[in-house]
Amino acid sequence: MVDNFADRLLAAIRDKGSPVCVGVDPVYERLPDELRGGKDTPAARAEAIREYSRRLLDVIAPIVPAVKPQIAYFEPYREFGLKAYYDVVAHARALGLLVIGDVKRGDIGPTASAYAAAHLGGPDTPDAVTVNGYFGADGLKPFADHAERGKGLFVLVRTSNPSAASVQDFSDGSNTPFYEHMARLVARFGQEDALVGQHGYSAVGAVVGATWPDEARRLREVMPRQIFLVPGYGAQGATAKDCAASFKEDGTGAIVNASRSVIFAYRADQYKGLDWIEAVRRAAVAFAEDIRKAVIP
Numbered sequence: 483m484v485d486n487f488a489d490r491l492l493a494a495i496r497d498k499g500s501p502v503c504v505g506v507d508p509v510y511e512r513l514p515d516e517l518r519g520g521k522d523t524p525a526a527r528a529e530a531i532r533e534y535s536r537r538l539l540d541v542i543a544p545i546v547p548a549v550k551p552q553i554a555y556f557e558p559y560r561e562f563g564l565k566a567y568y569d570v571v572a573h574a575r576a577l578g579l580l581v582i583g584d585v586k587r588g589d590i591g592p593t594a595s596a597y598a599a600a601h602l603g604g605p606d607t608p609d610a611v612t613v614n615g616y617f618g619a620d621g622l623k624p625f626a627d628h629a630e631r632g633k634g635l636f637v638l639v640r641t642s643n644p645s646a647a648s649v650q651d652f653s654d655g656s657n658t659p660f661y662e663h664m665a666r667l668v669a670r671f672g673q674e675d676a677l678v679g680q681h682g683y684s685a686v687g688a689v690v691g692a693t694w695p696d697e698a699r700r701l702r703e704v705m706p707r708q709i710f711l712v713p714g715y716g717a718q719g720a721t722a723k724d725c726a727a728s729f730k731e732d733g734t735g736a737i738v739n740a741s742r743s744v745i746f747a748y749r750a751d752q753y754k755g756l757d758w759i760e761a762v763r764r765a766a767v768a769f770a771e772d773i774r775k776a777v778i779p
Contacts (some may be wrong), residue, residue, distance in 0.1 A: 486679030487610055487634030488687070494547035494580050495737065500770040501729070501777060503548035503582065505713075505741030508535050508555050511744055514758045520634065528562035531555065538745055541759055543577040545766045550739055551608075552584040564713060571608055581608040582636065582711065587623050588614030595624040602635075602708055603626035612633030612711070615664055622671055622686070627687040630676045637668045637777075642699060642714035643692025661697065665704045672707060683709050683735070691740065692720035695727035702728060702735065710736035714774045716743030716769070722776035733778040740769050 495501045508531035510518070517530045539549065552622050556563035574581045587597040594617070601611045602625065613625050614664040625635045640650060640661045650661040665688065672678075674675030679685065684707045692699050692714035700709075710728040714720040715738050728736040743750075747765030748758035756764070 483547075483763075484608050485632050486677075487629060487632060487685040488683035489679035489681055490609070491548065491580055491634070491685065491709060491737065492679075492681055492734065495734075497612050498545070498547040498770075499778075500546070500774040501581075501733070501737045502540050502546050502773050503711075503737050503739050503745050504538075504546050504766060504769075505739050506535050506538060506549050506551040506574075506586065507741045507745065508538075509746075512749065514748065516621045524559040525562045528556070528559035529558075530565045530732075531563070532566035532569055533579045533710060535566075536573050537759065538762060539570070539574050539577055541763050542744070542766045543574075543578060543579055545763075545770055546579070547735060548580040548582060548583050548609075549574050550582040550741075552741075554584075568606060572606060575609075580610075581609040582634075583608035586612045586638065589615055590617050590620040594621050594678075598624040598628055602633045607633075610636060610685075610687075612636050612638065613669065614638055618650065618667065619671055626671065626677065630674075634685040634687065636687040636689050636709075636711040637664070639664050639668060639688040639705075640694055640697055642693045642718055642720070644693075646691070646694075655765050662700070662704060665701050668708060669705045674703075681734075683707055687711055689713065690728055690736075691718075692725045692728065693718060698727040703729065708735075712736050712738045713741075715773070716740045722772045725773060726776045729777045731779070736777075738773050744769055 510527050513534050520526050556567035613635045631661045652660045672684035677684045687709040690710040692712045725738045744765045748761035749752050753761035
């Protein structure tokens with residue numbers, strides 16, 4: 483029997499004792515000075531973000547159950563960047579971390595199948611990816627086919643950015659907002675027996691921003707079987723209490739992401755004077771503890 487992604491994620495969260503993941507967003511210009519020396523070429527920049535990301539993973543692996551590398555920060559460096567991305571994915575998995583590739587792909591037909599194969603096909607790809615659900619079931623099915631074989635996906639439902647409301651709050655004649663329509667689609671799509679694990683959660687999850695806690699509580703009712711990937715904590719202003727709105731009463735059902743507030747902690751005043759690795763470690767511990775206290779009974 484194929485291991486269900488949702489089951490694996492829940493087990494990893496239980497083992498680490500905190501439902502959090504760290505976004506690996508290696509902005510070259512913000513890397514420690516020691517990693518930005520040498521030639522300023524695509525190859526050199528890709529090597530710098532690769533080395534930084536690997537060291538980052540080494541620090542946070544004992545603390546968090548999952549990581550979310552953002553492919554956009556690798557792609558500007560062309561073939562060198564993509565090689566670095568897959569090296570980071572492989573290193574994270576070697577450390578026992580679950581990997582959520584933040585790729586936000588979406589299309590239909592053969593194009594969607596190609597995206598799904600590129601980002602979920604084979605042992606060297608992430609455990610799950612983020613997906614744009616605007617194409618409906620036609621766009622989700624190629625990714626869900628991989629989810630039936632042990633992979634996972636998180637469909638964008640309610641994103642954390644401020645201007646999301648200009649699109650996602652648009653409502654129909656019954657005053658149902660667009661994001662709730664998307665949530666219902668995800669709930670229906672993810673209820674197939676082949677996608678639901680032993681603990682009742684689907685391998686088809688949803689991205690629900692922590693910056694909208696009232697909406698998150700409503701979406702938790704609409705999508706009881708979805709694990710929420712929750713961005714917005716830290717640098718985007720959401721608190722642990724805001725994040726708690728995405729969880730069920732038993733402390734399950736979501737995993738909270740933090741990126742800048744952890745991976746660039748060495749630039750924050752509170753960690754001033756610390757080695758960058760120690761600053762990241764302390765920030766990751768503080769993040770995990772903050773969320774743990776807010777959501778685990």
